[in-house]
Amino acid sequence: AFCVAQDFDFFYFVQQWPGSYCDTDQGCCYPSNGKPASDFGIHGLWPTNNDGSYPSNCDSSNPFDISKISDLVSRMEQDWPSLACPSSSGTTFWSHEWEKHGTCSESILDQHGYFKSALDLKDNLDLLQILQSAGIQAGGGSYSLSSIKNAIESAIGSTPWIECNTDGSGNSQLYQIYICVDASASNIIECPVMQTGKCSSSVQFPSF
Numbered sequence: 001a002f003c004v005a006q007d008f009d010f011f012y013f014v015q016q017w018p019g020s021y022c023d024t025d026q027g028c029c030y031p032s033n034g035k036p037a038s039d040f041g042i043h044g045l046w047p048t049n050n051d052g053s054y055p056s057n058c059d060s061s062n063p064f065d066i067s068k069i070s071d072l073v074s075r076m077e078q079d080w081p082s083l084a085c086p087s088s089s090g091t092t093f094w095s096h097e098w099e100k101h102g103t104c105s106e107s108i109l110d111q112h113g114y115f116k117s118a119l120d121l122k123d124n125l126d127l128l129q130i131l132q133s134a135g136i137q138a139g140g141g142s143y144s145l146s147s148i149k150n151a152i153e154s155a156i157g158s159t160p161w162i163e164c165n166t167d168g169s170g171n172s173q174l175y176q177i178y179i180c181v182d183a184s185a186s187n188i189i190e191c192p193v194m195q196t197g198k199c200s201s202s203v204q205f206p207s208f
């Protein structure tokens with residue numbers, strides 16, 4: 001294969017609810033610098049094609065290099081914490097996301113641009129506030145999937161995709177929110193294709 005950046009059509013910008021990542025049989029570990037804020041955190045910015053397929057691991061010659069994003073690290077620690085075990089500073093997660101996904105949009109965004117774009121998208125998209133304003137709070141209660149989707153759609157003008165996972169008792173809970181953005185990673189767009197996977201019609205929103 002040649003070292004050519006692959007094409008893609010748009011990004012999924014994916015945020016995770018830490019309470020739902022932690023509230024599973026597998027559990028979680030807080031980052032080495034302590035419990036993250038009670039807020040959605042970034043999972044990733046994933047180049048995807050209009051038919052739902054996606055490129056991955058596009059350029060092994062361009063590995064994650066934290067020195068390229070040293071000015072962004074404090075924002076990353078705040079907005080892109082890793083909850084996987086064992087506890088880490090986040091660099092393993094960021095490195096995985098860059099190498100699997102970021103290298104597939106490197107013709108458009110270099111490492112600094114990739115991470116800065118994700119951070120800026122999050123700054124302009126306060127999902128927790130959007131949900132709170134619609135009366136949807138992270139307190140262990142349940143809400144209809146459609147009320148969650150409608151609240152976000154009314155606020156941002158495009159339909160999100162909701163991914164659920166299940167807690168130890170088998171309850172469907174709000175795990176990740178997918179927002180589609182254009183290939184420049186700056187404008188929210190209507191999703192060309194949605195994900196698959198089930199939520200119950202009523203989903204829990206655990207506290208964190």
Ligand code: 5GP
Pocket residue numbers: 012046047048052053054055100101195
């Ligand atoms: P899962 O199997 O949990 O849905 O996804 C596992 C991983 O596959 C995700 O964390 C992400 O790295 C990747 N992935 C899943 N769906 C998509 C997609 O539609 N686009 C891209 N680019 N990556 C995806």
Ligand code: 5GP
Pocket residue numbers: 016021043044081082083084092093096097100
């Ligand atoms: P994906 O391929 O699903 O984008 O990447 C998920 C990978 O990142 C998994 O190997 C997972 O263990 C690791 N990871 C590290 N921290 C986190 C986290 O906070 N959330 C999720 N979903 N995955 C994490």
Ligand code: 5GP
Pocket residue numbers: 145149160161162163164196197198199200201
């Ligand atoms: P519709 O969008 O036509 O109301 O939904 C069709 C099916 O997809 C329904 O079973 C609905 O529960 C499911 N669905 C719709 N939106 C989402 C979503 O954001 N996440 C998940 N997991 N399922 C969804």
